Amino acid sequence: MTAIKCENLGKIYKNGKVKALEGLCLDIPEHCIFGFLGPNGAGKTTAIKILCGLMKSSSGQAWVAGEAVSQNSLKLRSKIGYLSQEPRMYAWMTAIELLDFVGKIYSMPTGEIHMRRDELLDLSGLKQVAKRRISTYSGGMIQRLGIAQALMSKPKVIFLDEPTSSLDPIGRKEVLEFIAHLSDNTTVFLSTHILEDVERICHKVGILDKGHLLIEEDMLALQKRYSSNILEIELDNPEQALALSSWCTGKQIGSYLKTAHSILSFNGNIPAEEKRELLRTIGELGLDLMRYESKQASLEDVFVRIIEKK
């Protein structure tokens, strides 16, 4: 079953000059954690706001949890949960009051509200501070409470917009572990620009750049398709890296990628003969080799390649 479907979704902002989104097509199955990747300003938040019924699209149509997406649709909103980029909740409430309030908005029976609230406080690790005002919470606690409130009504789909971007490493780890457990009961649409987060928990990934969807694929298939060994050579200083890079220009050694500081990266399965030639050249040019490593391409490498190819 499809949880989220988009057909040529587009958004042009009022002044008519900024195309935030163009021809977005998505097909996300139920119980999937979908990583929506893209650099800042790619159109991720715009897409989420449209899918949540907070913003009108300029073109195309979409369905979430079987409901046609339209601005202010109560039916749609009763089936989704949403956590904004910077979660804003009523700071004068306690976590218990907030979750009870959300439960009542969804017309849940009182008994169910209390059960669900306790379950979510436990799951989010906020039980000990549940009677404290939200204004006293740290960024990580607010983020976890934000996810908890978005899950209160047991939504079919939950949209999380950059849920880890403002967190410290410990807070980020906690939130990611929390999200990873959600797919048993719900579909997660996770927007982020942190590739490591997607690599850790997502089943499927979409890459958006300047309003265009560049790729939508299963995480494993994507990594497999773009999988190749990356050869990294680290030299003593950037000048030496530049010298080797000049030598490489015009040579066919794998597929030369980039030079960053004193590191040269090569992509592709380089034949043993070419590797030997590289090492020989380093010796002949009198360069100081600090590191010579062959590794698997990460999502970051895949992301950079896709964006650059475009």
Added chain:
Amino acid sequence: MKTLLIKEFKEQWRSKRLLSSLIVFSIFGILSPLAARFMPDFIANMTKEQAINIIVPEPVWTDALLQYVKNISQMCSFILIILTMGIIAKEKESGTMIFLFVKPVKRSSFILSKFMIQYLSAFISLLIASSFCFFYTYLFFEEADIMIFLKINAILLLFVMFIQSLTLFYSTLFKSSIPAGLLAFFTWLISGLWGQIKVIGPYSPSRLVKQSEQVIAGATLQWEPFATTFVLFAVLLGLSIWFCEKWDTE
């Protein structure tokens, strides 16, 4: 709707807006009969030292009421604008409006709950202020007509509800409370000027204050400012809902 009303009332209480309103109204409820009773003595004492002889008529209980009407319609209305100007604008500014609107909440219910709780807050504040005013008027002048008290408070309630509706409407339009407050203040001033224009003046909501004074004087009331105020209630509420429905998170 009930959930939103409870949330709104709690927010009024926790943010101390309701408490501020109660304190301000109470102060003017107490001060009005006090000023009416002791101001002539105060003036007489001040002028005595300067050898000026001013004859001030003996104050009566209706002077306390006139003072009360002036204080509520001027000072308290101004304070109400300050307390109300951020009610909706701040929800936009802080992002809690998005938090709410992504849930199955009707935007019309959201606006209605805001208007209703503000009206309730004005009602409670006025109830307390008028109780103080009645008590001290009776204490100082040993007479007071409860029916007149009730009538002028009903008219004053309409007037402060108009000021609140105006401020809430502007609060719906802006993302910041300052322009909402400034516009409400200027519209309040304009409605005062409107009340001075010969032909259309009687229709101004600011004339409600004059009606309170008419009640004290035992004169006949005019229907025009009441009619305009009720029409404006409906228009301002309707427009607030309309603008809120149209609000895009862009």
